Amino acid sequence: MSRAVKLLSGGAVIGVVLVGCSAGPQIDEDGRILLAQPSASASRMLAAVDGTLTVLDGGCIGLTSEQGDRLVVFPPGTHFVEDGGIEIPHAGRFAVGDAIPRGGGGVVPLSASPVPVPEVCEVTEVTVLDPYES
Amino acid sequence: MNRLTALCASMSLVLAALVPSHAQTADSAATPRFTVGGNGPILISAAESEDIAQVARVLGIALDEARARFGGQEQFASAIDELRRVTPESFAGAIWRGSAESKPIVWFVGRPNAEALAILARLPSVVLIDTTAVAAESLLVDAQIVAREAIAGMAGVVAAESTVVPGGGVVVGYRTRHEVAVGDALESAKAAIRAKLGERSANVRLEVREQDVPLPIATVIGGQNIPALGCTAAFTVTNGAAKGVLTAQHCANTSGISYDGVTLTYITQSANADGDIQWHAVGPNSITNTFRYTPGGGTRVVTSTSNPVSGSAICFWGFGSNSTNCGTVGSASYCDAAGYCHLFRASPSVGQPGDSGGPWYFGNVGKGVTRGYLTNGLGFRVDDLATQIGQLGTIGVSVKIAP
Numbered sequence: 001m002s003r004a005v006k007l008l009s010g011g012a013v014i015g016v017v018l019v020g021c022s023a024g025p026q027i028d029e030d031g032r033i034l035l036a037q038p039s040a041s042a043s044r045m046l047a048a049v050d051g052t053l054t055v056l057d058g059g060c061i062g063l064t065s066e067q068g069d070r071l072v073v074f075p076p077g078t079h080f081v082e083d084g085g086i087e088i089p090h091a092g093r094f095a096v097g098d099a100i101p102r103g104g105g106g107v108v109p110l111s112a113s114p115v116p117v118p119e120v121c122e123v124t125e126v127t128v129l130d131p132y133e134s
Numbered sequence: 135m136n137r138l139t140a141l142c143a144s145m146s147l148v149l150a151a152l153v154p155s156h157a158q159t160a161d162s163a164a165t166p167r168f169t170v171g172g173n174g175p176i177l178i179s180a181a182e183s184e185d186i187a188q189v190a191r192v193l194g195i196a197l198d199e200a201r202a203r204f205g206g207q208e209q210f211a212s213a214i215d216e217l218r219r220v221t222p223e224s225f226a227g228a229i230w231r232g233s234a235e236s237k238p239i240v241w242f243v244g245r246p247n248a249e250a251l252a253i254l255a256r257l258p259s260v261v262l263i264d265t266t267a268v269a270a271e272s273l274l275v276d277a278q279i280v281a282r283e284a285i286a287g288m289a290g291v292v293a294a295e296s297t298v299v300p301g302g303g304v305v306v307g308y309r310t311r312h313e314v315a316v317g318d319a320l321e322s323a324k325a326a327i328r329a330k331l332g333e334r335s336a337n338v339r340l341e342v343r344e345q346d347v348p349l350p351i352a353t354v355i356g357g358q359n360i361p362a363l364g365c366t367a368a369f370t371v372t373n374g375a376a377k378g379v380l381t382a383q384h385c386a387n388t389s390g391i392s393y394d395g396v397t398l399t400y401i402t403q404s405a406n407a408d409g410d411i412q413w414h415a416v417g418p419n420s421i422t423n424t425f426r427y428t429p430g431g432g433t434r435v436v437t438s439t440s441n442p443v444s445g446s447a448i449c450f451w452g453f454g455s456n457s458t459n460c461g462t463v464g465s466a467s468y469c470d471a472a473g474y475c476h477l478f479r480a481s482p483s484v485g486q487p488g489d490s491g492g493p494w495y496f497g498n499v500g501k502g503v504t505r506g507y508l509t510n511g512l513g514f515r516v517d518d519l520a521t522q523i524g525q526l527g528t529i530g531v532s533v534k535i536a537p
Binding site: 043044045046048067104106107125127130131133 | 362384470474486488505506509510511515519
């Protein structure tokens with residue numbers, strides 16, 4: 001479990017900005033948590049993943065769509081940007097409420113998540129959004 | 135007139151002079167409710183006696199009580215059918231009640247004519263006539279049909295049903311996929327009734343409510359879109375008497391989602407070393423051994439299954455690429471870096487988001503279920519990936535290969 005996750009699980013106020021970090025959960029100055037894959041898997045899934053960027057329980061960044069609210073593990077290199085949004089490689093910058101382009105991915109249990117999922121997100125599975133094709 | 139009615143009519147003629155007549159209460163002309171009938175014996179055939187005994191057991195009542203409660207119901211039913219024929223403009227409904235405390239009721243719009251009264255007067259049961267109905271049954275049935283059709287045709291409504299309430303009402307219940315306001319449904323039904331019945335529609339009391347209307351039985355095929363999962367279904371499958379559709383395990387295993395007008399229930403899945411497959415049951419709906427394979431809705435029958443062989447030709451379909459894609463099989467047995475096995479690879483790689491779970495086939499032979507695609511070290515596509523059809527045994531289902 002990373003230092004940031006331990007801090008969050010302990011309920012401490014997070015004052016650390018981990019912009020640009022993609023090896024584990026990233027946390028911005030507002031305490032929002034962004035999960036991104038540490039590296040791209042060679043094997044990509046093709047369930048359609050789309051929706052609008054949203055902040056879920058615990059401040060975790062996810063998507064809202066016809067498929068409901070879901071916590072998303074974004075493609076490698078996804079990070080917070082200064083205006084409070086996120087940037088997804090080969091897709092663009094998005095603020096909360098923006099629709100992201102349809103990508104491919106799939107649902108996996110927490111045990112198969114490519115990145116540790118903080119307990120505050122309170123989920124039993126995550127949606128992995130595989131890299132957009134360049 | 136059936137044999138029983140004819141017998142009843144002849145019997146009542148014979149007995150009319152012997153049995154005190156309740157043909158019509160003295161003040162019937164002045165009151166909205168009055169009684170008629172009570173003439174002649176209640177006729178219960180041997181077959182009816184057998185059925186009444188069975189009903190008595192089911193209801194837990196004494197046989198005598200059951201005979202008193204249900205004896206004479208068929209004479210009443212025949213009379214009601216006769217009323218529908220001879221007074222369609224005024225007959226408004228009926229309810230059989232055979233207990234000592236309550237009488238069967240017949241509703242009319244206004245005072246029934248002499249012919250209708252004569253039909254009821256012949257009955258052995260005393261019948262309560264209620265002349266306060268505002269709409270004839272024939273009118274209500276017309277209203278019932280058009281009101282249900284109007285609401286069922288609204289965008290977002292997946293099922294609707296309607297019921298005639300004797301005396302002047304129609305109740306329409308509907309079930310929605312997306313929210314449809316009761317007020318909108320009511321206006322739609324009212325407009326349809328006005329268009330059908332004109333001025334007479336003013337006499338129809340209409341009630342509309344959202345409720346859990348059972349979905350109609352549908353025949354489900356494979357290869358259709360599963361929007362709530364972002365996936366495509368592969369083939370229809372069976373597990374004993376249970377019926378369902380196949381898709382990929384990495385599509386969410388949510389229950390209660392819609393598929394081609396029916397509701398799916400997630401059953402089970404195989405992951406990792408056993409492949410990437412899951413199936414959902416279609417409830418009481420039926421399935422057929424066909425699957426969609428073209429953007430235009432073209433379907434194909436699947437009559438057998440076999441695992442792909444390296445070098446052979448193969449095709450797949452999915453709602454992401456929205457096309458029928460064909461190529462050749464590379465490795466016929468492959469484990470990917472995520473640890474998923476019993477996969478096969480095929481090229482060219484053309485799968486798109488939304489294709490997951492879709493069918494792989496050749497001719498009428500089922501071959502596999504879409505998982506995704508494989509990239510090289512530079513992130514470029516190499517092959518598409520799918521689970522071998524032979525893995526269905528791990529989730530206890532077989533592809534439906536006969537109608």
